Amino acid sequence: QLLNCCLERGVGSRPSCVIGFPGLACKHCFGKDGERRFFYTSADHLRNSFSHIPTHLMQCKHCPSNVKDELAALKETRH
Numbered sequence: 001q002l003l004n005c006c007l008e009r010g011v012g013s014r015p016s017c018v019i020g021f022p023g024l025a026c027k028h029c030f031g032k033d034g035e036r037r038f039f040y041t042s043a044d045h046l047r048n049s050f051s052h053i054p055t056h057l058m059q060c061k062h063c064p065s066n067v068k069d070e071l072a073a074l075k076e077t078r079h
Contacts, residue, residue, distance in 0.1 A: 001057055001067065003027045005037055016041055024053070028062040036060065 005025040007017050017023075023039035030037075036056045040046040054071050057063050 001027060001063075002038075002053070003030055005030070007037075007039060026053075026056060026060055026063070028057075028064070028067075029060050032062060 002024040003026075005023050007019055007021040007023060009019065017039050021039055023037050025035065025037045029035045038049075038053060040049065054075075058068055058071055
């Protein structure tokens with residue numbers, strides 16, 4: 001559900017990331033208006049913020065419904 005990407009310009013809330021910093025992008029909205037990219041500065045940050053990725057996928061208007069259905073089913077098994 002994700003692609004490798006790099007930070008292309010210094011915008012938003014990423015002051016500690018330099019241009020070219022590696023990250024992850026939603027493959028469904030990558031390159032489209034409102035695309036979502038994720039940049040983590042440490043393994044701890046990734047671990048503590050990982051929930052942003054499935055949350056985005058559930059809200060992404062370009063993500064297929066079968067992916068959203070599978071995520072919802074996985075979430076149900078956790079509870």
